[in-house]
Amino acid sequence: QKEVEQNSGPLSVPEGAIASLNCTYSDRVSQSFFWYRQYSGKSPELIMSIYSNGDKEDGRFTAQLNKASQYVSLLIRDSQPSDSATYLCAVAGGYQKVTFGTGTKLQVIP
Amino acid sequence: DTEVTQTPKHLVMGMTNKKSLKCEQHMGHRAMYWYKQKAKKPPELMFVYSYEKLSINESVPSRFSPECPNSSLLNLHLHALQPEDSALYLCASSQRTGVDTQYFGPGTRLTVL
Numbered sequence: 636q637k638e639v640e641q642n643s644g645p646l647s648v649p650e651g652a653i654a655s656l657n658c659t660y661s662d663r664v665s666q667s668f669f670w671y672r673q674y675s676g677k678s679p680e681l682i683m684s685i686y687s688n689g690d691k692e693d694g695r696f697t698a699q700l701n702k703a704s705q706y707v708s709l710l711i712r713d714s715q716p717s718d719s720a721t722y723l724c725a726v727a728g729g730y731q732k733v734t735f736g737t738g739t740k741l742q743v744i745p
Numbered sequence: 746d747t748e749v750t751q752t753p754k755h756l757v758m759g760m761t762n763k764k765s766l767k768c769e770q771h772m773g774h775r776a777m778y779w780y781k782q783k784a785k786k787p788p789e790l791m792f793v794y795s796y797e798k799l800s801i802n803e804s805v806p807s808r809f810s811p812e813c814p815n816s817s818l819l820n821l822h823l824h825a826l827q828p829e830d831s832a833l834y835l836c837a838s839s840q841r842t843g844v845d846t847q848y849f850g851p852g853t854r855l856t857v858l
Contacts, residue, residue, distance in 0.1 A: 731842035735787035
């Protein structure tokens with residue numbers, strides 16, 4: 636059973652729309668949650684970290700965490716073609732490791 | 746400043762060569778990581794260093810040998826690699842291991858002929 640699950644996509648949204656990316660995790664003791672953006676051939680770039688239940692907003696990005704449901708999401712408002720990338724959900728809870736999901740590929744259509 | 750640097754950016758090596766990848770951070774982070782990433786896959790953890798000591802080795806073959814000379818530097822020594830070892834090798838650092846945010850370097854694209 637996968638520890639961190641994401642829909643692989645591709646998720647296609649028109650420019651200017653809201654993109655919603657979802658992630659579920661299995662380890663109930665997980666404490667830290669991260670969203671990374673990765674362009675093809677490049678390294679992962681941190682978009683957002685979230686540690687407590689609720690919403691956290693940074694510019695066009697909002698991360699949402701629900702520990703009871705073991706669910707974390709990333710909303711991207713006013714999506715731009717430059718947002719087209721793979722988005723990795725990562726979860727940390729202990730054992731000194733971060734577990735990555737397989738990533739969701741987002742395509743923003745001009 | 747959240748910069749992690751890696752050299753070289755690209756490396757092509759034969760199966761009998763010995764080479765090294767280098768990683769450096771000046772954020773005062775005490776945890777450093779090596780990951781391997783194949784195309785269309787997530788990063789795969791190889792090694793974790795905490796306070797300059799190896800704390801996790803994810804059963805990586807001995808042809809990969811990590812080294813942490815000081816708190817800012819991390820090396821990965823390569824010897825007798827196989828073509829299937831071709832991948833993007835990523836270094837990352839964080840304040841502590843486990844729950845803190847990891848910042849990634851740009852990676853080294855390794856090709857083994």
